[in-house]
Amino acid sequence: MRVELNEIRKYFGPVKANDGITITFEEGNIYGLLGENGAGKSTLMKILSGFQPFDSGELLLNGSDATFTSPREALAAGIGMLYQEPLDLPPFTILDNYLLGRDNKVIPDRQAAIQELIELTQRYNFDVDIKAHIDSLSVGERQQLELVRLLAGGAEVLILDEPTTGISAEQKDLLFASMRKLAKEENKTLILVSHKLSEVQELCDHAFVLRKGQMVGETDVPCPNEKLVEMMFGQLPERSPRPSVSLEDTMLSIKEMAIRTYRLSVEGLQLDVRSGEVIGLAGLEGSGQGLFLKACAGLLRPAKGSIQLADKDITNHSYHATLAEGVGYLAAGRLEEGLVAGLTLTEHMILGALERKFMIDWESSREETSKRIEHYQVIGTEASTADQLSGGNQQRLLFSLLNTPLRLILMEQPTRGLDVRSADYIWEQLYERRKDGTAIIFISPDLDEILDRSDRIAVFYGGQMLKVVEASETNVDELGHLIGGEL
Amino acid sequence: MSRSSWLERIWPLVPVVAALLFVVFLLLGFGAEPGTALSAIIDGAFGSTDKVLSVTAFWIPLLLASIGLMVTFTAGLWNIGIEGQLAMGAIGASAVALNVNAPPYILIPLEILAAMAAGALWAAIGGVLKTRGKVHEIFSGLALTNLAIILTNYLISGPWQPPEGGSFRGTAPFQDAALFPRLLESRFSPLTLILTLIALAVVAVMLSNTFWGLKLKALGKNPKSAFLLGVSSERETIYAMMFCGALAGLGGAVRVLSWFDSLRQSISGGIGFLALLVVMLAAYRLLWVPFIAFFFSAVLNGSITLQLRTQLHSSLGGILTGVLVLFVLLFGEYKKLGFRREPPETPAEVSHE
Numbered sequence: 001m002r003v004e005l006n007e008i009r010k011y012f013g014p015v016k017a018n019d020g021i022t023i024t025f026e027e028g029n030i031y032g033l034l035g036e037n038g039a040g041k042s043t044l045m046k047i048l049s050g051f052q053p054f055d056s057g058e059l060l061l062n063g064s065d066a067t068f069t070s071p072r073e074a075l076a077a078g079i080g081m082l083y084q085e086p087l088d089l090p091p092f093t094i095l096d097n098y099l100l101g102r103d104n105k106v107i108p109d110r111q112a113a114i115q116e117l118i119e120l121t122q123r124y125n126f127d128v129d130i131k132a133h134i135d136s137l138s139v140g141e142r143q144q145l146e147l148v149r150l151l152a153g154g155a156e157v158l159i160l161d162e163p164t165t166g167i168s169a170e171q172k173d174l175l176f177a178s179m180r181k182l183a184k185e186e187n188k189t190l191i192l193v194s195h196k197l198s199e200v201q202e203l204c205d206h207a208f209v210l211r212k213g214q215m216v217g218e219t220d221v222p223c224p225n226e227k228l229v230e231m232m233f234g235q236l237p238e239r240s241p242r243p244s245v246s247l248e249d250t251m252l253s254i255k256e257m258a259i260r261t262y263r264l265s266v267e268g269l270q271l272d273v274r275s276g277e278v279i280g281l282a283g284l285e286g287s288g289q290g291l292f293l294k295a296c297a298g299l300l301r302p303a304k305g306s307i308q309l310a311d312k313d314i315t316n317h318s319y320h321a322t323l324a325e326g327v328g329y330l331a332a333g334r335l336e337e338g339l340v341a342g343l344t345l346t347e348h349m350i351l352g353a354l355e356r357k358f359m360i361d362w363e364s365s366r367e368e369t370s371k372r373i374e375h376y377q378v379i380g381t382e383a384s385t386a387d388q389l390s391g392g393n394q395q396r397l398l399f400s401l402l403n404t405p406l407r408l409i410l411m412e413q414p415t416r417g418l419d420v421r422s423a424d425y426i427w428e429q430l431y432e433r434r435k436d437g438t439a440i441i442f443i444s445p446d447l448d449e450i451l452d453r454s455d456r457i458a459v460f461y462g463g464q465m466l467k468v469v470e471a472s473e474t475n476v477d478e479l480g481h482l483i484g485g486e487l
Numbered sequence: 488m489s490r491s492s493w494l495e496r497i498w499p500l501v502p503v504v505a506a507l508l509f510v511v512f513l514l515l516g517f518g519a520e521p522g523t524a525l526s527a528i529i530d531g532a533f534g535s536t537d538k539v540l541s542v543t544a545f546w547i548p549l550l551l552a553s554i555g556l557m558v559t560f561t562a563g564l565w566n567i568g569i570e571g572q573l574a575m576g577a578i579g580a581s582a583v584a585l586n587v588n589a590p591p592y593i594l595i596p597l598e599i600l601a602a603m604a605a606g607a608l609w610a611a612i613g614g615v616l617k618t619r620g621k622v623h624e625i626f627s628g629l630a631l632t633n634l635a636i637i638l639t640n641y642l643i644s645g646p647w648q649p650p651e652g653g654s655f656r657g658t659a660p661f662q663d664a665a666l667f668p669r670l671l672e673s674r675f676s677p678l679t680l681i682l683t684l685i686a687l688a689v690v691a692v693m694l695s696n697t698f699w700g701l702k703l704k705a706l707g708k709n710p711k712s713a714f715l716l717g718v719s720s721e722r723e724t725i726y727a728m729m730f731c732g733a734l735a736g737l738g739g740a741v742r743v744l745s746w747f748d749s750l751r752q753s754i755s756g757g758i759g760f761l762a763l764l765v766v767m768l769a770a771y772r773l774l775w776v777p778f779i780a781f782f783f784s785a786v787l788n789g790s791i792t793l794q795l796r797t798q799l800h801s802s803l804g805g806i807l808t809g810v811l812v813l814f815v816l817l818f819g820e821y822k823k824l825g826f827r828r829e830p831p832e833t834p835a836e837v838s839h840e
Contacts, residue, residue, distance in 0.1 A: 323717055331715060340709040340716070350698070351705055351716045360696050401716070 001027050001062055001078055001156040001189055003048070008057035010043055017043040018054070019213035025157070030183045030190040032200035032221060034232055035210035041193050044210070045159050048191075049081035050074030080155030082146055082163060094130045094137075098149055120148045124178040139263075140171030147178070157189040158182065162286075164199060176203050196284050197225050197484040229480035233447055251275040251439040252296070252408055257305030259291045266291050266463045269305065275407070275437035278430075280450035280471070283460030283483050289443050290412065292460070296441065297329040297410050298322030310407060328402045332412035332443075334394040338401075341387035345369050345380060345397060352401040376400040377425065392418045399426055406433065411442040415449065427453055447479050461485045502814035509814075510807050519799055528804065531792025532785035538792075540673035544746055546784035547679045548573070548738035552762035553769075553776045554683075554690050555734030560766055561694060562727040563707030568613050568628025570759030571635035572606040572732040576739025578639060579605030581658065581750040584665035584743070585647060591664045598665065599682075599740055606736020607729040609635065614728035618721040624728070632759075639754055647750065657751040667745040676745040686734055691773055703727055735759065761787075764812045783808050 003025040010018040018040045025031055035041045047054045050068030059066050061077060068074040071081065098117055099108045117130050126144040134142065143163060150158060160179070164172050180203070182188045194200055200207050201222045209217045209231040217231035250272050257269040266288035273279055281289035294300040296307060298319040306315045309325055317325065331337035339348065346369040350360060369382040378396045380389050389397060395418055402409065409430070415423035430440060444450050450457055454471045459482040467482060481487075511521045532542050552569055559566040566572075579601040587594060613631060616622040642658075649659035667676035694700040702723050705713035710720050738758065743750050765783060769775040790804030 319714070320717055320719060329715065335709075336711060338712050338715055340705045340712045342708045343705055347701055347704070348716070350701055351713070351718065356698055358697060358699075360698055360701060362696070 002060075003079075003157055003189060004058075004060040004063075005044070005048065006058035006060070008044065008047060008059070009055045010040075010047060010052070011055055016213045018047070020057070021210070021213070021215050023208055023215060025189050025191060027156070027189045028183055028187045029205045030179060030192060030203055032204035032207035033191055033193045033210065034197070034200060034207055034228060039210040039232075040213040041210050042161065045081060045161060045191070045193055048074070048157075049079055049159055051081070075150065075153045075155060078154060078156035079159070080150030080153060080157070081159040081161065082143060082150065083161055092134050094128060094132055094134060094145060097134055097145070098130075098152075116152055117148065120152055124148070124181065125174060126178070138171070140175070143171075143175070151182075155188070157191070159191045159193065161193045163192070164194075164196065179203065197228050197480075198486075200228070201225070201484075225480050225484055225486070226477050229447065229476065233445075233476075248275045248437060251277070251310060251437065252441075253306075253308040254296070255306045255308075257292075257295065257307065258303045259288075259295050259300055260303045261291065261300070264288060264291065264463050266460075266465075269465050271458060271465070271468065273408075273439045273441065275439050276434040277455045278434070278440045278442070278453055280454030280457045281441065281443045281460060282447060282450050282457050282479055285445065287460035287483070288463045288465070289458075289460040292465070293410050293412060293441065293443055296408075297327065299329075326405065326407040328406045328409045330398050330402070330409075330411040330414060332416065334391065334398060335387060338398050339386040339394055342385055344383050344385050345373065345378070346382045348386060348397065348401060349382075353403065372400040376429070377422070392422055396422070396426070399429065404433070405436045406438050409433070409438060409440045409442075411440070413444055414442050415444070415446075423449075447476050447483075451476060451479065459483055502818060503811065505814045506807065506811040509810050510803070513806070514799075514803075517799065519797060524793055524797055524799060524803070527793040527796045528786060528789035531789035533789075534792070536671070537673060538788070540670060540675040542781070542784050542788045543680070544673065544675035545788055546781050547675075547683050548741045548746070549758050549762055549765065549784055550683050550777055550780045551686060551738035551741065552735045552759055553765040553780050554686050554773075555731035555738075556762055556766040557690060557694065557769075557771070557773050557776065558703065558734075559727050559731045560771065561700070561707050562703040562723065563710065564617075564724065564727060565623075565625050566610070566613070566628060566728065566731055567625050567760075567763065568610065568631045569731065569735045569762060570755050570757070571628070571632030572609045572735035573739040573742070573755040573759045574632070574635040574639055575609040575732075576602035576606040576736025577743045577750060577754040578635070578642065578739070579603075579736060580740035580743050581642075581647070581661070584661040585658065588662075589664070591668075594664050595667065595678075595744075598744060599737060602736040602740035603733040604736070606732040606734070606739060608732070610728040610732025610735070611725055614725035617728075618724050636753065636755075639750065640752060643750060643752060657747070658749045660748040661744070665744065666748055667741070669745060674746050676741075679741045679745055682737065686737070687773075687777065694773065699723075699726075735762075761808075764808060768812055768815055 005021060005023045008018050008021045009016075021040070021044055033041045033045070043052070046052045048059070050071045050073050053067075053069070061079075066077055068077065074080075095110065095113060095117065099110070099113055114130065121128055121130075121144070124144070124147075126148065128137070128141055128145055134145075137145070147158070163175060179190055179192075183190050192200065192204060204221050207219055207221045207228065208215060209228065211232065219227060219231075252271075252273040254269055254271045259266045259269070264286065269292060271279070281292065283289045291300060295302050298314065298317045298321065302315060306313060308314070309327070312325065314322055314325055319329075323329070335341050343351075346362070346365050349369045349372065350365050366382050372378075373380065373382060376396045376399055378389070378400060379393050380397075386394060386397060395416065415426055418426065434440070442453070451471055451474070456468055457471050457474065457479070458468045459466045459479065461483060462485060466485070466487065469478075469482075514521045514524055531538060533539055552573060556566060556569060580598040583594065583598045583601045587597060589597070609631060613624050613627045616627040617624050643656070647658045667678050669676045694704070702713070702718045705716065705718055706720055706723055714720050739755065742754055742756070742758070747754070761783060762780070765776060765780045768779050786807055787804045790801040793799055793803060794801040
């Protein structure tokens with residue numbers, strides 16, 4: 001089926017998630033949809049699969065107008081989406097789960113469903129025991145099942161959102177083989193949403209790149225990785241130079257650390273950070289850098305290994321105990337993780353302060369808050385609530401909540417949502433802290449930011465710290481290769 | 488003034504009027520005279536000193552439970568189990584009243600302490616189940632309330648039954664020294680009013696001016712961010728539950744030592760659930776709580792006279808308060824009504840500007 005998206009727009013308040021995107025997907029092809037976090041690819045695919053409506057634009061299936069109000073309608077029209085988290089109901093058996101999506105009769109026809117399931121799983125070489133309970137399956141097996149359900153529902157267009165996150169290498173090969181078969185032999189349209197360049201290169205015929213809600217480029221693949229990286233991240237204006245600071249003793253020492261979660265295991269982490277040093281963590285999302293940062297903050301307990309801060313072992317410290325050792329942590333989500341909607345800036349300041357008295361001294365807290373507001377150029381008053389601030393100001397507020405002095409600052413996407421000038425100002429403030437010996441570790445999807453701001457860069461790929469490079473001895477091209485897993 | 492802001496200002500009255508209209512229609516449907524019914528309720532609540540004192544005596548434990556709920560609501564906890572915490576407080580006070588012989592100035596403080604401790608510990612179970620066992624406080628609250636009621640019934644019909652043989656309705660009346668000093672042969676004890684006003688002041692200061700109050704507020708609005716800002720959600724959840732449980736327990740003591748003179752079946756009398764309605768109506772505004780609670784108490788007590796005078800069942804008062812809460816929750820906030828829908832929240836993943 002040929003899918004045409006014309007001038008699709010979707011705004012969330014002031015945020016332009018999709019700002020006039022025009023794309024055509026032809027049948028029999030596998031497409032890659034690339035873009036960094038927040039580029040608008042998930043929004044676009046949710047629109048296409050009937051999960052949310054668009055504000056304006058046009059959606060054509062084989063040339064005729066279509067609008068969906070639910071994923072069910074979209075599937076009836078032939079569009080199925082495989083979500084990052086498969087949407088099944090864990091306590092069910094596979095058969096029940098399958099029937100739930102398919103059969104509308106009062107008494108379901110189990111025999112026919114079993115036949116259908118067996119036939120479909122065999123056609124794509126999927127190996128699933130249909131009598132098993134869903135919660136006994138791995139993510140990869142659930143995915144295969146969901147794929148079968150969509151195909152049985154009549155999907156001609158299949159959207160796969162980050163399908164390789166959390167599945168094994170064999171399952172990935174099987175998935176890719178079935179995707180090729182679907183496109184080339186059964187003439188279906190496949191769309192792979194991903195930010196893993198290597199997968200897009202391996203599997204797709206053509207790639208579209210989104211940035212800030214717009215289509216910024218397309219190319220046949222395979223093509224050189226740099227071409228995709230440049231389209232994804234773009235070129236940013238020059239930044240203020242980073243003052244050099246003489247690096248002192250080791251502030252943070254990670255030895256033989258392993259972190260294991262249900263999605264991803266990160267093994268063999270080894271890193272020494274000196275006081276005053278800035279370490280950038282590069283990698284495609286879900287490569288392990290986020291887990292590493294959380295483990296350093298005490299939010300995840302490492303499965304093995306040790307974390308030493310200055311001369312103290314903090315491996316088994318809780319998050320709050322880690323904070324008390326002089327560590328600051330900034331999460332990526334502002335109003336989800338970090339700020340409390342409905343609380344004023346003053347209240348945030350009081351909560352974040354290390355010194356805690358029984359009674360609140362509102363007078364001096366307000367004074368301190370207005371000082372910090374001024375220093376960090378937050379546009380708002382000490383009586384504004386966090387949710388009244390714009391995204392960039394929320395980010396500045398988070399920075400103003402960091403206490404002084406700190407030994408270590410851990411940040412996820414520190415300048416997310418800030419324009420270049422504000423980002424620059426935030427980094428100047430952070431450089432100031434290096435003089436006190438504060439070490440900084442940060443994650444950013446923006447390779448230029450990582451290159452410009454770091455002393456050293458630790459590159460993560462597929463649950464490994466692949467390489468640690470000196471920022472002065474590398475460039476965007478090399479980093480682009482590294483985060484794609486090419487050494 | 489524009490039309491919409493004028494509407495916005497008088498809007499809080501709309502659900503009240505709607506609830507009254509609903510009840511009027513209900514009365515007409517039963518062939519009753521709404522005017523007579525209304526005057527019977529008013530007369531029943533305020534017709535004599537006795538009646539006013541009775542309304543006040545009922546108001547005290549309701550207010551105590553409501554004040555306690557303000558704390559758990561602020562922390563984002565649905566403390567449905569407050570009914571059971573009230574019953575446990577009544578049991579705690581009764582245990583002292585039945586087993587300790589001492590002059591009133593020792594006995595009464597002991598009873599109060601026992602009641603508050605019993606309520607707090609019962610609430611703490613819910614808190615621990617939530618933080619350690621991931622059991623939602625609504626479910627543990629319902630279960631614990633049932634257990635508290637069963638325990639009351641067991642005590643009445645078993646170990647604490649009156650010497651002349653149990654009637655299954657209550658224990659024998661407590662010794663005089665154990666009872667709160669009451670005013671004019673009524674069920675109202677000025678001592679309990681003083682204690683309640685102290686509790687109100689403490690909670691007012693606690694919520695607005697202490698670090699703990701701020702932590703609860705953050706926890707209630709966004710537990711994840713509160714945690715990242717350094718609030719220990721586990722500890723504060725349990726403490727908030729215990730604080731509320733202690734006040735509810737004190738309310739339970741008022742029930743056995745001033746409203747009644749013994750431990751009775753269904754001693755909590757639905758006051759805990761009623762307090763939930765009070766706090767929902769007040770919507771986080773502590774200063775409204777005493778007035779709403781008093782209104783509830785007046786309507787419910789007035790309904791007893793209504794039944795005597797008009798053959799209408801006294802549950803009409805319960806219907807009025809229940810409908811009122813439903814209407815307020817349904818369209819109490821002008822801004823949240825369907826015809827002025829707010830734009831959907833920005834999802835987390837789209838974040839660029």
